[in-house]
Amino acid sequence: MILSKKSYNFLKKDISIKNHLSSKENIRSDRNNDPTRQIAFDTVCQIFDWKHLPLETALKNALPVDVDQRDKAAAYRLIVCILRKKGTLEALVEPFLKRSPPQQVSWIILLGVAQILFLETPVHAAIYTSVELARHNGFAKFTGLVNAVLRRISENGPSILKDLDQNRLNIPAWLWKSWNQAGFNPRQLATLLDSEPPLDMHFKTNATVPEGGVQLMNNHWRYSCHVKVEQLDGYQEGQFWIQDIAASLPAYLLNVKENEKVADLCAAPGGKTAQLIQAGGNVVAVEKKSIRLKRLKENLNRLQMDAVLVLGDAGSLNYQNEFDAILLDAPCSATGIFRRHPDVLHLKKENEIQSLVKIQRKLIGAAIGYLKKGGRLVYSVCSLQRSEAEEQAEFFRNLPGVRALPFTQKEIPFLTEALTEEGWIRTLPSMWQEKGGMDGFFIARFVKED
Numbered sequence: 001m002i003l004s005k006k007s008y009n010f011l012k013k014d015i016s017i018k019n020h021l022s023s024k025e026n027i028r029s030d031r032n033n034d035p036t037r038q039i040a041f042d043t044v045c046q047i048f049d050w051k052h053l054p055l056e057t058a059l060k061n062a063l064p065v066d067v068d069q070r071d072k073a074a075a076y077r078l079i080v081c082i083l084r085k086k087g088t089l090e091a092l093v094e095p096f097l098k099r100s101p102p103q104q105v106s107w108i109i110l111l112g113v114a115q116i117l118f119l120e121t122p123v124h125a126a127i128y129t130s131v132e133l134a135r136h137n138g139f140a141k142f143t144g145l146v147n148a149v150l151r152r153i154s155e156n157g158p159s160i161l162k163d164l165d166q167n168r169l170n171i172p173a174w175l176w177k178s179w180n181q182a183g184f185n186p187r188q189l190a191t192l193l194d195s196e197p198p199l200d201m202h203f204k205t206n207a208t209v210p211e212g213g214v215q216l217m218n219n220h221w222r223y224s225c226h227v228k229v230e231q232l233d234g235y236q237e238g239q240f241w242i243q244d245i246a247a248s249l250p251a252y253l254l255n256v257k258e259n260e261k262v263a264d265l266c267a268a269p270g271g272k273t274a275q276l277i278q279a280g281g282n283v284v285a286v287e288k289k290s291i292r293l294k295r296l297k298e299n300l301n302r303l304q305m306d307a308v309l310v311l312g313d314a315g316s317l318n319y320q321n322e323f324d325a326i327l328l329d330a331p332c333s334a335t336g337i338f339r340r341h342p343d344v345l346h347l348k349k350e351n352e353i354q355s356l357v358k359i360q361r362k363l364i365g366a367a368i369g370y371l372k373k374g375g376r377l378v379y380s381v382c383s384l385q386r387s388e389a390e391e392q393a394e395f396f397r398n399l400p401g402v403r404a405l406p407f408t409q410k411e412i413p414f415l416t417e418a419l420t421e422e423g424w425i426r427t428l429p430s431m432w433q434e435k436g437g438m439d440g441f442f443i444a445r446f447v448k449e450d
């Protein structure tokens with residue numbers, strides 16, 4: 001069912017969108033007059049179909065040079081809705097598709113459904129703009145299908161939705177299973193996708209803390225997700241940096257003393273580097289990717305902090321028995337930050353975890369070599385996967401010349417629920433849920449024996 005020209009005209013007037021129908025159908029020749037949905041569509045395609053890019057990069061690529069910030073914000077909301085509710089959206093649409101259309105057409109339909117059922121876009125606007133999006137992107141043949149499916153969804157979607165197990169559908173099956181096996185509650189974790197996580201800031205000692213925050217720890221304050229960080233007093237002057245409370249724990253628990261020689265082995269963008277410097281360490285910050293090292297440098301410049309910056313692979317550096325303390329915040333699947341980065345739910349695949357485990361082990365082995373005898377090392381990952389976390393700590397503990405240095409309740413009195421029997425720290429996004437939760441981290445500490 002395709003909308004008649006008359007209804008098009010009505011809808012166009014209604015939502016103030018200019019007629020931009022291309023004279024040549026099937027060719028994306030002109031600029032889309034609906035940048036919000038075009039950006040959302042291009043981003044989603046890059047995340048899922050073309051390049052498997054992370055959200056941040058895909059969105060950057062999709063933005064026109066002269067993007068209006070309101071379009072960008074609206075597109076972001078739409079993309080995040082797709083990432084958070086992909087399973088539910090697919091289950092809603094499936095009964096209305098006899099055959100699978102091209103993948104891009106499916107995204108256009110899902111973007112339309114997300115607007116109708118979750119983002120309170122008026123139905124007529126969602127349908128009209130979806131049809132136009134299909135036409136503009138070379139899928140004129142499918143405008144009838146897009147229109148018909150969205151109409152059916154607008155009529156039947158809410159009642160179908162009631163019978164769907166949304167939490168289960170929104171978490172990929174392999175992750176659900178692995179979290180279950182790890183003893184976490186995947187259903188509770190899934191519910192966290194429904195709300196925007198708060199923004200935590202780490203302040204320099206003696207900084208003036210802007211109003212509106214709630215103090216979590218000494219220098220750590222929590223603000224609403226709606227706060228415009230760059231407009232907060234003290235941002236330009238480098239008085240604070242953004243850092244989830246759980247992400248601040250690895251550097252905090254390394255317990256650096258004044259003038260100790262400290263290595264931060266996987267450092268960018270540098271939240272933990274800044275903490276180590278603030279604690280008084282002489283910090284060497286290592287990062288493998290030059291673009292990320294540049295970002296780390298810019299962040300430290302804003303904070304007026306200094307570290308020795310090293311571009312290189314932390315697994316093969318020329319240090320021997322050199323550091324009093326090392327932070328190994330290893331590259332990982334990042335499944336612990338799925339609330340802030342829902343793209344990880346879809347980008348990470350089960351069969352990639354083992355190669356991450358191998359990389360982490362190589363870094364662990366190298367890091368021990370860089371450590372002075374008697375020196376301590378904190379290993380951390382923002383992952384909920386046991387193989388990258390608890391199992392790596394077991395591997396670490398059994399290496400010759402290393403012993404575990406368990407954390408104690410005294411060290412972390414404000415979050416004792418995160419202390420495991422073995423003396424590791426395991427934070428979950430569902431901890432402090434009444435305050436807005438936290439990222440999922442695993443942290444373990446070791447000493448190199450004399």
Ligand SMILES: C[S@@+](CC[C@H](N)C(=O)[O-])C[C@H]1O[C@@H](n2cnc3c(N)ncnc32)[C@H](O)[C@@H]1O
Pocket residue numbers: 265266267268269270271272273286287288289292312313314315329330331332
């Ligand atoms: C989990 S992030 C680190 C976050 C950082 N510690 C912070 O708190 O801001 C991992 C970082 O390690 C870098 N990385 C990955 N493999 C590396 C390696 N072999 N050597 C050095 N850096 C590496 C990645 O590019 C990424 O910037």
